[in-house]
Amino acid sequence: MVVGTLNVSAVLPYRGGGVMYGYPEGYTLMDLVPDDVKPLIHPHWGKFPPVNPMWYYLLGFMLIILGILSFFGNGLVMYLFTTKKCLRSPANMFVVNLAFSDFMMMMSQFPMYVMNCFGGGYWTLGALACQIHAFTGTVLGLTSLLTLAAIGYDRYCVIVKAFDGGHISSLKAFFIILLCWAYATAVSIWPFFGWNSFIPEGILTSCSIDYISQDWSTKSFGLFLFIMCYCLPLTIIIFVYSQIVIAIRQHEKALREQAKKMNVENLRSNAYAKKQSAEIRIAKVAVANVFLWLCTWTPYAYVVMMGLFGDQEKLIPLVSALPCIICKTASVYNPIMYAISHPKFRLALQDTLPWFCIQEPKEDDSKITRTEIESCK
Numbered sequence: 001m002v003v004g005t006l007n008v009s010a011v012l013p014y015r016g017g018g019v020m021y022g023y024p025e026g027y028t029l030m031d032l033v034p035d036d037v038k039p040l041i042h043p044h045w046g047k048f049p050p051v052n053p054m055w056y057y058l059l060g061f062m063l064i065i066l067g068i069l070s071f072f073g074n075g076l077v078m079y080l081f082t083t084k085k086c087l088r089s090p091a092n093m094f095v096v097n098l099a100f101s102d103f104m105m106m107m108s109q110f111p112m113y114v115m116n117c118f119g120g121g122y123w124t125l126g127a128l129a130c131q132i133h134a135f136t137g138t139v140l141g142l143t144s145l146l147t148l149a150a151i152g153y154d155r156y157c158v159i160v161k162a163f164d165g166g167h168i169s170s171l172k173a174f175f176i177i178l179l180c181w182a183y184a185t186a187v188s189i190w191p192f193f194g195w196n197s198f199i200p201e202g203i204l205t206s207c208s209i210d211y212i213s214q215d216w217s218t219k220s221f222g223l224f225l226f227i228m229c230y231c232l233p234l235t236i237i238i239f240v241y242s243q244i245v246i247a248i249r250q251h252e253k254a255l256r257e258q259a260k261k262m263n264v265e266n267l268r269s270n271a272y273a274k275k276q277s278a279e280i281r282i283a284k285v286a287v288a289n290v291f292l293w294l295c296t297w298t299p300y301a302y303v304v305m306m307g308l309f310g311d312q313e314k315l316i317p318l319v320s321a322l323p324c325i326i327c328k329t330a331s332v333y334n335p336i337m338y339a340i341s342h343p344k345f346r347l348a349l350q351d352t353l354p355w356f357c358i359q360e361p362k363e364d365d366s367k368i369t370r371t372e373i374e375s376c377k
Contacts, residue, residue: 023050029317033122033204040127041200042212044312051203051317053121059205059325060117066332067110073335074103076349084348090173091154097177098147102331105140109133109206109328116205123200123207134198134207135188142184142229144330145297148290149236150176156240160247187228196221202320211307212315222308230301234294241287288337296330299323 030038030046077099081087112133116124123130153176154168168176191197191209196218201208211222300323307315 029204032120037122037124040123040130041204042210044212044315045200045202045204045317048316051121055203055318055321056117056121056205059203059321060114062325063110063113063117063328066328067106067114070102070106070110070331073332074099074106077335077345078103080345080348080352084352087344087348090168090170091151091158093170093173093177094147094151094154097180098144098151099335101140101143101147102334105137105144106328106331108136108140113206122204130200130207131192131198134209135192137206137208138188138225138229139181139184141297141327141330142187143180144334145229145233145293146180146183147177148293149233149240150180152237152240152244152290156244160243187225190221202324203317205321206324208324209304211304212312219308222304226301226305230297237290241290244287292333292337293330296326300327 027050028046029048029050030041030043032050033041078096081092081096081099112125112129116122125133150173154173157168194217197210198207199210199212200206201211209222209225210218212218303315303320303323306312307320
């Protein structure tokens with residue numbers, strides 16, 4: 001291929017040989033893209049010089065590592081929670097759904113991303129694959145967030161509404177999970193009907209909604225997605241966890257005051273104390289996980305809003321690409337935060353895979369019935 005009097009192959013060694021490194025003066029990211037792919041890409045990305053080839057290899061390698069960790073981490077969670085009867089509770093149905101959505105998120109995203117990183121540094125799979133890639137990423141990412149909100153609501157029912165019969169039944173949990181998937185699909189499907197579109201973004205190795213075009217249709221959908229996928233779930237999460245923290249503090253304060261009046265050190269029995277401690281620990285883990293989720297998804301939400309309503313000149317390819325990679329780390333740490341920190345899960349993992357060297361203390365065997373023992377086999 002020749003551009004003017006320059007032999008492009010001589011300056012693109014990672015695309016087929018040559019001994020020179022660098023790009024011709026005035027070369028842009030769009031010049032690396034074949035003519036049949038250019039109609040998929042917004043002209044905005046043609047304003048910027050090509051990205052150093054190192055980034056494609058580095059990000060592709062990172063996605064391979066994340067994909068492997070997500071596959072085994074979430075796969076292990078789904079296996080144990082579906083095979084161990086003692087783990088089959090309404091609350092754990094949400095954990096399994098979170099693991100499933102995270103598992104599918106990474107399995108549907110990282111193969112395409114890695115293929116494009118090592119296949120030329122641009123979207124090589126055509127328009128249909130671009131739409132599928134972006135749509136599945138949006139649906140699965142939103143489902144994970146909604147599931148986190150559902151887990152928060154379940155903790156809210158257990159801790160705050162414990163005396164009002166607020167525990168969630170298996171049927172109600174199943175209905176909430178279906179609602180999460182239906183909501184995510186209903187919000188994400190509109191680009192197939194002409195409201196916005198799915199296009200390559202950033203360094204052109206992944207696809208997302210169009211947050212570059214300045215027409216009202218694009219801006220309105222981006223704002224709609226920001227409110228429905230970020231602000232609304234976040235509002236629910238902040239409400240339920242703030243209520244949990246307030247309830248725990250008030251309960252602890254009431255217990256201390258009552259114990260002081262009765263001139264005793266503690267009003268709790270050992271069994272009750274352990275149960276409350278486990279509930280509080282699960283709630284703390286959930287809060288930490290939501291905080292991590294905000295750390296991973298807020299940069300991407302900021303990029304989308306900046307592209308729609310801010311200074312697009314600051315929206316260079318890597319600025320768009322890196323938050324997208326950060327988002328995918330959620331599928332790796334979710335099983336660690338929610339499952340491996342779960343006491344009963346750790347016991348089940350200790351029994352199934354003893355070489356993990358997990359040392360989770362067991363309850364007094366005299367207090368465990370034969371039925372409970374058999375249910376974890």
